[in-house]
Amino acid sequence: MGNDLISSLAFAASGMETQAMRLRAVSENIANADTPGYRRKVMTFEQAMDTGLVVAGPVKLDQGELTRIYDPGHPLADETGYYDGSNVDLVIEIADAREAQRSYEANLRMFDQTRQMTQSLFDLLRR
Template sequence: MSNDLISSLSFAASGMEAQAMRLRHVSENIANADTPGYHRKVMSFERAMDTGLVEAGPVKLDRSELVRVYDPGHPLADATGHYDGSNVDLVIEIADAREARRSYEANLRMFDQARQMTQSLFDLLRR
């Protein structure tokens, strides 16, 4: 079987795995949007030098300033009645989730196309 077909399956699978990891972090961010002091998680993608496959980079915390919330009755409130909320913006998280989903679907289509081509090659070889 052609090495290019195997490589395309590997590339597509690595892209799907990386996007699935990204979706996990986005869902964690959304789940913790109301958690005081929570910093959203962000990640990047890296290309493995030896194989060229896509890998999820290290997960980092977004160090942008936390939102100050005024709620004097909250147990974490200071003397002024404020406490640190989270820096999760739901609009950004939803946009990131959509982008990750579309990238995942594109990799899935590429994987499926390579699988179909492999199956066609096997069918030709059987004849």
């Protein structure tokens, strides 16, 4: 039983850690939405083979097309007056942030429930 509780804590903690990393990537994407040539970062998740915990995979750059922006006065504009913007879509980033936040909160609740169960078990054992 004790090992199951410790495993539950580890799973919840790994979930919170990966979602925090995902929120960091989303925050960087939002902060760079107006940066010319910026490609959004995409997080992947993997299951560690030895422990089964969730871990962050490599951060990849979205290879989708960059938006072409017409602004002849911009220093990066080519001879036609266009330059490459970013491929960040704020609607997608906000949706990803909400999903990561909710996943983080679910893992936090699981962590707290497991902690309370552990405390109850210790209280029973002391009697």
